[in-house]
Structure formats: structure tokens, C-alpha cells
Amino acid sequence: MRGVRIVRRTSLLCSLLAAGLVAAAAAQGRSDAGTPAPCLYRDGAPSDAASIRSAGVTAICAPAGAGDAWKAEGFEVTALDAAALAARELLPTPGVLRGQRVASATRTPFIVSNGWRMRRAPDTRYRYHLPVERAALATVEAATWGADAVLQLEAPGDLAPLGRVHQFLRALPDRDLPHMADFAMVDDGSDEAGEVMNLFTRRNLLYEIVKAPSDRFALNIQLGTPEFPRMSTSDPSAFALRVRRRIGDEARSLRIYGSEVTIARAGADANGARVHLINYTGRQVFGLRVRLRGVYEPEAAYVLGVEQAVLEDVAVVDGFTEFSIPQMGLFAVVDLRKAPGSSQ
Amino acid sequence: MNCGGYPHCISAYEIVGEVVARAMQVGIPPERIYIYERFKNQMDECDYASRLPQVVQSVAAEAANRRTDNSGYDPAVYVEADLFGEEDTRSNMMRLVSRTLTKIINIPNMKDHGATGATGCLKNIAYGSFSNVARTHQNGVSHTYSFVGTLASVEPLRSRTVLQIMDGLRGVWHGGPFARTTRYVFYPKQIMFGTDPVAIDRLLLDIIDNERKAHGAISIWDRSPKYLKVDDARARDADPNVNIIIREPGHVEYASTLGLGVHELSKITVREITV
Numbered sequence: 001m002r003g004v005r006i007v008r009r010t011s012l013l014c015s016l017l018a019a020g021l022v023a024a025a026a027a028q029g030r031s032d033a034g035t036p037a038p039c040l041y042r043d044g045a046p047s048d049a050a051s052i053r054s055a056g057v058t059a060i061c062a063p064a065g066a067g068d069a070w071k072a073e074g075f076e077v078t079a080l081d082a083a084a085l086a087a088r089e090l091l092p093t094p095g096v097l098r099g100q101r102v103a104s105a106t107r108t109p110f111i112v113s114n115g116w117r118m119r120r121a122p123d124t125r126y127r128y129h130l131p132v133e134r135a136a137l138a139t140v141e142a143a144t145w146g147a148d149a150v151l152q153l154e155a156p157g158d159l160a161p162l163g164r165v166h167q168f169l170r171a172l173p174d175r176d177l178p179h180m181a182d183f184a185m186v187d188d189g190s191d192e193a194g195e196v197m198n199l200f201t202r203r204n205l206l207y208e209i210v211k212a213p214s215d216r217f218a219l220n221i222q223l224g225t226p227e228f229p230r231m232s233t234s235d236p237s238a239f240a241l242r243v244r245r246r247i248g249d250e251a252r253s254l255r256i257y258g259s260e261v262t263i264a265r266a267g268a269d270a271n272g273a274r275v276h277l278i279n280y281t282g283r284q285v286f287g288l289r290v291r292l293r294g295v296y297e298p299e300a301a302y303v304l305g306v307e308q309a310v311l312e313d314v315a316v317v318d319g320f321t322e323f324s325i326p327q328m329g330l331f332a333v334v335d336l337r338k339a340p341g342s343s344q
Numbered sequence: 345m346n347c348g349g350y351p352h353c354i355s356a357y358e359i360v361g362e363v364v365a366r367a368m369q370v371g372i373p374p375e376r377i378y379i380y381e382r383f384k385n386q387m388d389e390c391d392y393a394s395r396l397p398q399v400v401q402s403v404a405a406e407a408a409n410r411r412t413d414n415s416g417y418d419p420a421v422y423v424e425a426d427l428f429g430e431e432d433t434r435s436n437m438m439r440l441v442s443r444t445l446t447k448i449i450n451i452p453n454m455k456d457h458g459a460t461g462a463t464g465c466l467k468n469i470a471y472g473s474f475s476n477v478a479r480t481h482q483n484g485v486s487h488t489y490s491f492v493g494t495l496a497s498v499e500p501l502r503s504r505t506v507l508q509i510m511d512g513l514r515g516v517w518h519g520g521p522f523a524r525t526t527r528y529v530f531y532p533k534q535i536m537f538g539t540d541p542v543a544i545d546r547l548l549l550d551i552i553d554n555e556r557k558a559h560g561a562i563s564i565w566d567r568s569p570k571y572l573k574v575d576d577a578r579a580r581d582a583d584p585n586v587n588i589i590i591r592e593p594g595h596v597e598y599a600s601t602l603g604l605g606v607h608e609l610s611k612i613t614v615r616e617i618t619v
Contacts, residue, residue: 245426249424249426249433256432257419257433257434258411258414259411259412259432260411260431285414286414287417287419315419315420322419324415324419
């Protein structure tokens, strides 16, 4: 066993905020701006406008020729012709692949996540072409990483979950905070560097992308150096584990307990932090535990499909804040504010 | 209790029922008596509840072994260890144990176990009270040598577990901890009572190993790679000379180093009562 720790912290558990207080703060903190969502693409006349509207989707992308007809149906329309759509980078369908344990060195579920691509190329315009039951996941993924993305749906039945996510995002205050990071990844543009960042993202290892080693970080990952030869990335999962152990779990700014398929984005500034949590299976998880560097108080919890979400078992220990989300399916966002007197 | 060996080797209904009856006899209100396991689907299979007074409470931490429900575990009491590079490095104690129970009577069975060598008092109370423990053994490697005792030594589980009643009316000498067939079921015809989980488990190791020897099977102490077929449960179930993981029966001795009990046979006192 590596570094076993036995912890019994009942006495340190603190009820920093009662459930009612969290809910009240959430209501006060909401802005009208909302969080931008990726655009649903429609290439023809608004024959299904009623079903899109009833699902709760209010904005679409459509070719200029069809735009007026959609506007007449009450939609906010962004012009996007077929050529511009095709010019966008097509993203892999997000989700958890089944049957990947054959010949695998790990039992960890294989997650297809595009977060690393969006981090690496934030100005790139993306598109998803989505099979059934992936529209909601793709939407929260793009929204989490702030990507300019367009959705093409194969399954009309996905409009309802897509609409629920759109409504959720409209009610979610836009708060784009600087990424929290434990180390720097020197991006040389190579495929190997991309795959390494993919694994970092999937393992919730928080990195800053830099073009050259940065003095701001104690650890810089630069492929091709004696410490990190390119050959060492032949097993990206093992490479990510090596980096993780180099940082040390105790020192990591973000940890997730209770799910191996939840990927987080964590951002913070002098006033507070926000944690996005995407559960790539979408199945309900109960009691998901989050540990975040910094001393915070809960400000608001937004859980897709849950009214008046609250955080439970909030604790501040050794400079880290921990909380549990009682129940979440696909997506949750937690806002935290700096605790009074906190110097971090 | 132990429900994992359903249907052929679980904590006997008669023993569980008698423990509850005696607890009530000494004045404990039945509504303050709990029977627990980690997984509700296993408890439902065994259905102890219908054999006990209705007000006795049945508690499971999770609906099933799917790793999606952590709400039955205490986020403040855990053992943290990175064993195989898994992301979730915590094993949390059941809330029932950490926050509600005051005394625990542990009722394990006499069973072989592919990762620990044998599963008795220590393994039952440890892996039956903490989350996320299956991560300790995979790909032929078992970290149970130190993990079982480490979990069992965490307070308040350690102090509240005051009595061990090992059900040896039936046992499993191979393929454990499960017992979906009777092929490897045997009948030690004994019940061990004690306050020392290490001492009882030390005796258990010999019981399981002797039964294996009687069937011509390799010892639980055999670490030879030639008997190892990693993760091949079908081969293990078909042949008692197949291990799917290198077993760690030394976990019992290790637990003694944590102050959980006495391991040396010469220092263990056994008083036999034949009925």
C-alpha cells in the first residue's frame, strides 16, 4: 500500500452553511446572463419548430436562407451555412465506452471527453454530430469548457433532454474563472502531448497549458526532455499516473471521490471558486465527494434535475474544502466564496 | 452478517436470530438492534428481516455493488490509499457504524477467499463496513495483507466490535467468498465465540487449509505463479488448484501487529464445548 492514511474527522465536520442558506444564496446569486450553450443546428425550414420550442430550446443556428423563417417562429438565430458548419472541427462523441477492458492495463472506465481539445484550442470552432442520448452530455461539455460548438442531432428524441440542459444553463450565472492548476503542460502541438492532456483531463489532474516551461509551477511537463521522454507517453494512462504520484494526491487541488466517470473543471480567483462536474455516464450518483484546495464557504449549488440543490457534509481541513453532492445525474456546478479571514 | 455466500454459506438464520433474541432478553429494545451488510440486494436475497422481529432494523449502505451510491458512508471517516493508481483512493466507513451503533457483534462464516486466503472475522468486519474495497485485489495482485487489518483497526469500528461469533456450521474451502454451488461447501460443524478476531482467524486459516489438503488442493499459503490464472474465475471455480490472485493469509498476522489480537497459536486459549 502506498501512504495509507486513516482519517476520522467527525469533530472537524462543520456545518458551514445550512441547507436553507445555500438555497437562499443561490437565488440571490443568479444573474440574467446565464451560461452560453452550444447552438442546435437546423439546416432547413422550421417544420419541427414547435417541438424544439416546447423542449425549451430558444436559440438555433441555421443557414441564412432559413433564418427568417426560424426568427418568425420566435427563435434567436445565428446564421451558419453548410460550408461554415463543415469547416468546424468535428468532435468525437462524448461518453463512456463499453467493452474497453479487454487487453487493458486498467479497470478504469474509458471516457471520451473533449475537454482537453477545448482547453488546447479555445478559439477553435467545433461541431458535434451526435447519436441518440448524447445531446445533453455534449451540451454540458461545451458549456463547461466555454467552447464555441454546434450540435447536429440524429435523434429527435434528444430535444427534450437538450431543452432541459438549455434551461439549466440559462439559469446558471456565467462565471468564467481562471483554471486552477497544479502543474504546467508544455504543449508542443504533438499528438503525444494531446493524448497526455486528454488523460490529465480524464484523471482530474489540473494543468495549465504553456508554450514554454513556466516559473509559476514547480512541475513542468515537457515531452522530449530527459525527465519526460516521448517514449514514456506510449502508455498515456501510466504517464498520467506517474505525474499524479509526482504531485502527490494530498497536494492535488481537486479530488473527486465516489465516481470514476466524473470529470471536473475547477476555476478560482481572489473571491471564490467554481467547480463544474460532468458525469459522463449520466447515471445517478449519490454522495459524490469533492475536495478543493482553498478555504471556502458554499455559495450556490446547481444540479441538473434537482430543485434547490444543497451541499452536505461541508468541511474545511488542512487548507482544503470538502463537500458532498447528495444526488446528481449528468451535471452539477458548485460556486464557493472565500471564507472570511481566509488568506488563501 | 455475511450475505456474500448466498445461498449455501451465509451467517446462519438460527445464529442471527438467537443473537437478536438474546440481545432483547438482556433489555435492548428491538428497534435499537440493527443487522447490516453493505449491499441491499444481498440482504434481500438472504432475507433475514422476515425471520426477525419486525422492528429490528435492516440497514445496507448501498443498493448493490455498483459504486454509485456513497450516501450510506461517512465522508469524515475513511482510509485513504493509492493501491493500483485508482482515482478514488478512499474507503469510507458506513455511517451506521460511525454514527449510530454502540456495540457490534460480528457473525462471519468459515470461508476460503481468493485474495485473502480465508475470510473470517477481520475481513468480514472490515470489508463489510467500508466502501470501495474491491479495489484492493485485481490483476493477480492483492493488497489485502495490510488493508484488511488497517480497516478493522479504524475507530470506532475497532472498539465497538465487541464479540465475534464465527459460524462454522457450514464453510467454503475453495472459490470463496461466494458459494453459488455446493461443490466446495464443507461442514466444520462448529461455532467459535470470542473477543479476539485475530485469534479466531488464526484458527480459521488452519481449518480452511486442512480442508483444502484433504481434497488435494494447494495450500492457501502457496504463492507459486504456476497456479495463477489471473482473473479467470471460471478456471478457479473448475479447479481448486487454480488461484486467480496470489492469496494473502498473512493478513491475520499483520492485524496482530496493529493490536487487534493474538496470532501465536501457543498463546491462544480454546475451550471446546461439544453439544
